[in-house]
Amino acid sequence: MVFAHGFGCDQNMWRLVAPAFEADYKVVVFDHVGAGHSDLSAYDPVKYASLQGYADDVVAICRELGLSEVIFVGHSVSAMIGALASIKAPDLFDSLVMVGPSPRYIDDTDYTGGFTAPQIDELLDSLADNHMGWSAAMAPAIMGNPDRPDLAAELTDSFCRTDPAIAKAFARVTFTSDNRADLPNITARTLILQGSDDIIASERVGEYVHAQVPNSRLVYLKASGHCPNLSAPEEVIAAIRDFV
Amino acid sequence: MEDLEDLYENAPCGYLSLTPQGLIAKSNATLSGWLGIPSEQLIGKRLRDLLNVAGSIFYETHFAPLLRMQGFFHEVALDFVTSDGTLLPVLANATEKRNDAGDLLFTRVTLFQATKRRRYERELVEAEEAARRLGKLREQFIAVLGHDLRNPVAALHAGINMLRREPLSKKSLQLTEVMQGSLARISELIDNVMDLARSQSGTGINLSRDANAPLEPVLRQVINELAAAHPDCTIEDEIMLEEPIHCDRKRMAQLVSNLLSNAITHGASDHPVRFRASTSGGELILTFANRGDPIPDEVMSHLFQPFFRGRTSTSQQGLGLGLHIASEIARAHGGSLDVQSSSDEVLFTFRMPLIWHEGPVGVR
Known part of the structure; x- marks a missing residue:
């Protein structure tokens, strides 16, 4: 089982879920390039300008570790990254678990992604120009702070470390992506976990994904919000167990 | 004795308490005043309902997970939307209140107005950006001096040397000497300005040391x-x-x-x-x-x-x-x-x- 985190966090996102499967599966967690403890120098703006770049990494990780019949569990944007990986290397993947997936965040004709283009622009602007939300919580943890060792020590065990510059690019890729056309090409059996009251990926979006992915099952979670893997790990674990 | 009820309601900061489901259970008068929204209308809303869209995406993808994982967050910058649609920049701290069994009871959020601080931070970022652009300009400046300006100087130098091999009047010969002196001076000035640019760009002056040749x-x-x-x-x-x-x-x-x-x-x-x-x-x-x-x-x-x-x-x-x-x-x-x-x-x-x-x- 390979667990992939979404935009905004790192592999810690799975800390309450992944261990539950360690007895029965080989469990792999990783940080996307730019997040957590990944090698920031490996970031290539061209490669990672599309979700395919991240999907290629997933395939590379599976190949490197000699995995087969992979159950890929992806949160948020990583649900689509897993979908792209499974389309590229169908032989590797047995099934996909998508937690809060969205193939497109921006509304379109006959499609409700949940956000208007100006709203996403506002988000990207606030990432590009207004760094604040970011720097306040994230930057010190990532940058380290040679002048303030006390600060660094306090933050060494911080979660969800993200490089701000890479996060900006990742936000752009995530929130402007459109993978609707890829969904029908997914051959792996797929579980969609839909949180209630998830503003990032609404129920309508979850239902859209279910309708488009041929061999898929949709499960509504009682847990609210976009991160049921943290807010209701037992429910998420039970749903995944039931599926696999 | 301090009136604790009044301290809560009219504290010089905003207070919010959220249920385990993330709904607002209680807020103080200070926050209501800032937002222009009566306390009773805040009850039952989600924190993100009070934020702009960008902020709510941020909150859901960053701060909500952080709060879950470490039980608190500190100094998070958020923008609230007030009743008249203006943005209220705040800094927020939050801690989870759990019972002995570890069940989440409340999340307590404290908010401080940060309009001026945010403006200052933006100015800092802009200043940093301006400095970065200036640094880039300096790199180009060095390149221009080093190459584009030296080439014509070298051409002039060669030209004067060729002139001096022609039959020249005494006065012309003297003139060419003055011109050579001026060119040497120009070269020296270019060297100096380039050295300055290098020393100011933080890389310092590069040395090629050699202990064997005599000084x-x-x-x-x-x-x-x-x-x-x-x-x-x-x-x-x-x-x-x-x-x-x-x-x-x-x-x-x-x-x-x-x-x-x-x-x-x-x-x-x-x-x-x-x-x-x-x-x-x-x-x-x-x-x-x-x-x-x-x-x-x-x-x-x-x-x-x-x-x-x-x-x-x-x-x-x-x-x-x-x-x-x-x-x-x-x-x-x-x-x-x-x-x-x-x-x-x-x-x-x-x-x-x-x-x-x-x-x-x-x-x-």
């Missing part, structure tokens, strides 16, 4: 050139270099040239400029002494700053880079450049270690 002939050449250019001035020199010196000889020539020129320019014309070079105690020591007016205290502190021009008359003025670059060359060599001024003598002293060890510059 003395290089120094002699500089002295001879300056003596030729200033026939009215006497330069007394004493050079006793008995040990190998790990230095960049071209840069040392530049340093000596800058400091000797300075001594000649500012020294009393009826007294010699004295130059001494020696090795002792593991150091190379160069001294440059001239008679003349002492350097005023207020000038002393600016002496090595770029573009500083002291008491020279207009005709003597260069760019004011000579001493600055000399001090940068000293620094690059892990050495020092000091000045002493008394009523009858101005004395510049350069020192550097003879042996250079790989490692941080200047650590001795």
Whole structure:
């Protein structure tokens, strides 16, 4: 089982879920390039300008570790990254678990992604120009702070470390992506976990994904919000167990 | 006694308590006042309902997970939307209140207005961006100086040399000499400005050290050139270099040239400029002494700053880079450049270690 985190966090996102499967599966967690403890120098703006770049990494990780019949569990944007990986290397993947997936965040004709283009622009602007939300919580943890060792020590065990510059690019890729056309090409059996009251990926979006992915099952979670893997790990674990 | 109920309601900060489901269970009057929304209308809303869309995405993808994982977050910057649609920038702290069994009871959020702080931070970021652009401009400036400006100077130089092989009148020949002198001066100015740009860009002056080649002939050449250019001035020199010196000889020539020129320019014309070079105690020591007016205290502190021009008359003025670059060359060599001024003598002293060890510059 390979667990992939979404935009905004790192592999810690799975800390309450992944261990539950360690007895029965080989469990792999990783940080996307730019997040957590990944090698920031490996970031290539061209490669990672599309979700395919991240999907290629997933395939590379599976190949490197000699995995087969992979159950890929992806949160948020990583649900689509897993979908792209499974389309590229169908032989590797047995099934996909998508937690809060969205193939497109921006509304379109006959499609409700949940956000208007100006709203996403506002988000990207606030990432590009207004760094604040970011720097306040994230930057010190990532940058380290040679002048303030006390600060660094306090933050060494911080979660969800993200490089701000890479996060900006990742936000752009995530929130402007459109993978609707890829969904029908997914051959792996797929579980969609839909949180209630998830503003990032609404129920309508979850239902859209279910309708488009041929061999898929949709499960509504009682847990609210976009991160049921943290807010209701037992429910998420039970749903995944039931599926696999 | 302090009225705790009033302290909660009218505290100089906003308070919010969220249920485990993330709904607002309680808020104080201060926050209601800031938002222009009565407390009872806040009850049952989600924190993100009060944020702009960008902020709510941020909150859901970053801060909500952080809160779940570590039980708190501190100094998170959020933008609330007030009843009249304006944004209220705040800094938020939050902690989870759990019972003994570990069940989440409440999440408590404290909010501080941060309008001015946010504006200040934005200005800082803009200033950083401006500095970055300036740095880039400087790189281009160096490239232009180094290449685009030097090429035509070289062409002029070659042209004048060719002219001088033609039959010329005496006056024309003299003119070409003046022109050659001016070109040499232009080249020197370009070199100085480039060195300044390099030293200011943080990379410092690059050295190519060589301990094997002798330094003395290089120094002699500089002295001879300056003596030729200033026939009215006497330069007394004493050079006793008995040990190998790990230095960049071209840069040392530049340093000596800058400091000797300075001594000649500012020294009393009826007294010699004295130059001494020696090795002792593991150091190379160069001294440059001239008679003349002492350097005023207020000038002393600016002496090595770029573009500083002291008491020279207009005709003597260069760019004011000579001493600055000399001090940068000293620094690059892990050495020092000091000045002493008394009523009858101005004395510049350069020192550097003879042996250079790989490692941080200047650590001795």
